[in-house]
Amino acid sequence: MNWKRSLIAAVTAVPVILLFAWGFTRDPGEIPSPLPGHAAPQFSLDVFAPGQPPLSRPVGDTVRLADLRGQVVVLNFWASWCGACREEHTVLSTTARLYTGRPVHFLGVLYNDSLAAGEAWIAEMGGQSYPSMQDPGARTAIDYGLYGVPETFFIDGDGRVAYKQLGPVTGVGLAHIVDSLIAALPPKPAAPATKSRS
Amino acid sequence: MKRNTLVVSAALLAAITGRAGAQAAGASAAPAAQQAAADTALDARTNAVAVQLRCPVCQGVSIQDSPAELAQQMRNLVREQLRAGKSPDEVKAYFVSKYGEWILLQPRASGFNILIYALPVLVVLGGLAVIVVAMRRWTKPPENLSI
Numbered sequence: 001m002n003w004k005r006s007l008i009a010a011v012t013a014v015p016v017i018l019l020f021a022w023g024f025t026r027d028p029g030e031i032p033s034p035l036p037g038h039a040a041p042q043f044s045l046d047v048f049a050p051g052q053p054p055l056s057r058p059v060g061d062t063v064r065l066a067d068l069r070g071q072v073v074v075l076n077f078w079a080s081w082c083g084a085c086r087e088e089h090t091v092l093s094t095t096a097r098l099y100t101g102r103p104v105h106f107l108g109v110l111y112n113d114s115l116a117a118g119e120a121w122i123a124e125m126g127g128q129s130y131p132s133m134q135d136p137g138a139r140t141a142i143d144y145g146l147y148g149v150p151e152t153f154f155i156d157g158d159g160r161v162a163y164k165q166l167g168p169v170t171g172v173g174l175a176h177i178v179d180s181l182i183a184a185l186p187p188k189p190a191a192p193a194t195k196s197r198s
Numbered sequence: 199m200k201r202n203t204l205v206v207s208a209a210l211l212a213a214i215t216g217r218a219g220a221q222a223a224g225a226s227a228a229p230a231a232q233q234a235a236a237d238t239a240l241d242a243r244t245n246a247v248a249v250q251l252r253c254p255v256c257q258g259v260s261i262q263d264s265p266a267e268l269a270q271q272m273r274n275l276v277r278e279q280l281r282a283g284k285s286p287d288e289v290k291a292y293f294v295s296k297y298g299e300w301i302l303l304q305p306r307a308s309g310f311n312i313l314i315y316a317l318p319v320l321v322v323l324g325g326l327a328v329i330v331v332a333m334r335r336w337t338k339p340p341e342n343l344s345i
Contacts, residue, residue, distance in 0.1 A: 028257075034298045041296075112267050138271045145296035147254030147268070 033145050035161040040073075040153065041143035042066060045133035048115045049108070049122050054100055057131040063107060065159070072104040072181040073155040074174075077141060078132075079113040080121035082149040088168035089125050092152075095174050097129040103157075103185055104178055108132030111141050111149050154178070157185040244277040247286045251276070251293055252303050260303055 035041075044064045050056045057063065065073065076092055078085040096106035110118045110132055122128045135141055144153060152165040154177050163177055245262055251272065253264035261269040261276075272293075279289045293301045305311045 031254075031300045032298060034295060112271075137274065138268060139275070141268070142272060142275060143296060145254075145298070147297070 030166060031147065033164050035145055035153070036164055038161060040065060040075075040155040040159055040161045041140070043140045043143070045109065045135055045140060047131045048110065048134045049119060049128060049132040051131040052097075052127055052129050055096060055106070055130045061131075063131070063133055065155070068105050068155075069159055070103070070157050070185070072157060072178060072185070073153075074104065074106045074178065075109060075144075075153040075155060076107070076169075077109045077111045077144070077146055077149050077151045079111045079149045080117040081113060082111075084168045085150045086125070088150055088152075088170075089128070091169060091171045091174060093125075093127070093129045095171060095178070099178060102178075102182060104182060106130035109135050109140060111135065111146065112138055154181060156181050240277060240281060243280050243286065244273060247276050247280065247289050248273050250290065250303055252297075252301050254297060254301070 042065050044062055047057045047059055047061045047063060050059050074092075074096075076088075078089075092106065092108075099106070107130060108128065115134060118132065118134075122132070138146070144151070148166075150168055152169050153161055154163040154165070156162040162181055165173070165177075248262035249260045251261045253259050253261045253266055253269040253272075255266040255268050256264045261272045264270075276289055279292065280286070284292075290302065299305060299311075305314060307315050
């Protein structure tokens with residue numbers, strides 16, 4: 001009779017153990033985003049921090065995602081109160097400068113922060129090579145399903161979210177994703193190459 | 199007599215104009231009251247949707263109960279979308295399309311989620327079955343007892 005009892009115990013216990021094993025090895029804070037693979041939400045945001053030449057855009061200029069079709073977009077949500085944003089700042093700023101002339105746009109979006117605090121942070125960090133936009137009411141952040149900063153969205157040439165990075169990006173990871181997205185672009189002479197060399 | 203007539207007609211006139219004035223005031227107050235009622239109704243509808251959506255920052259509470267800035271902004275968006283004529287289900291669908299089903303505090307009873315609703319019932323039924331079997335064994339005559 002003992003084997004029967006053992007079998008019942010095993011049949012009951014194994015699914016419970018598996019369930020716990022699955023649950024305990026997952027990060028409850030990491031929520032899978034439904035966006036990758038789907039069209040990136042459109043945005044039309046005003047620049048508040050111009051960035052540095054040759055990647056700069058004038059303050060007040062409206063950046064529309066629709067205008068960047070056919071090129072890769074790296075959209076980074078950040079805030080001055082966010083500790084992890086400090087970690088990735090140099091990587092993002094340097095990588096953006098390294099990719100000058102390539103069909104990729106690095107853009108920052110300030111999340112739930114005052115413009116003055118954002119500007120002060122950029123100055124404190126020694127500048128940001130690419131422009132940052134403001135997002136009143138966090139409308140674009142909500143449209144991108146944001147729940148914390150930093151979060152970085154990689155948008156391919158077809159305007160789809162290819163990848164979403166939770167937390168700070170790393171130099172190798174960033175270059176790898178951007179390279180693969182640029183490689184996937186249709187093979188035609190890239191328009192922005194002439195613009196960004198000026 | 200003439201003077202009396204004059205007084206009466208003046209009083210009448212005053213009464214008429216006074217009433218007209220009151221009516222005018224009433225007419226301007228009505229839309230304001232309607233607006234207030236509409237706002238209250240919209241607030242109630244917003245709350246009804248907001249209690250069903252999880253706050254992405256706090257994760258354990260609804261955006262209705264969360265003091266987080268993002269939750270407040272999401273509530274504003276719920277309100278705006280409802281005002282624009284979206285149904286509560288459409289508003290919820292918008293948030294699900296952005297955050298995934300995770301955003302719903304009460305998961306939909308479809309697909310894999312059915313387990314969440316079915317499992318407790320199955321466990322209770324299984325427990326009852328075990329109890330029934332055990333009771334039968336315990337109440338059997340001792341010679342049939344097998345341990």
